[in-house]
Amino acid sequence: MMDSSGALETASIEAMAALEFTPWQRHADEWTPPSNEGWANLANPHLVTLRLAWLTLHKSKDELMAVANQLGDEALMELVGQIGQSADWFSGFHELLSSAECRLMCAYAAASMGADRTP
Helix, strand or coil: CECCCCCECHHHHHHHHHCCCCCCCCCCCCCCCCCHHHHHHHHHHHHHHHHHHHHHHCCCHHHHHHHHHHHCHHHHHHHHHHHHHHHHHHHHHHHHHHHHHHHHHHHHHHHHCCCCCCC
């Protein structure tokens, strides 16, 4: 919990310091982040779709109705489907990044409280 100044309360730091977790174990068939070349290949569709979603949020309903009419049913449904696929794809990254952030905060809390840092 944050106090009124935005700093973490001591109880929260103590709770984070006490949290235990085990490292993930690597498995031969598990997902791993893409290589640099792989990221370039993922820019289209996911980063392009992210940009289109951002642009969509800056349009009025009337403007989006005009876009829908211009695209037609098939192209519009393809765009909607791609936005959903990219949303699912990005949600996995959010989960991974949030988990890593939490673990780092817990380790820092334990270290800052003088807790034993040995694995």
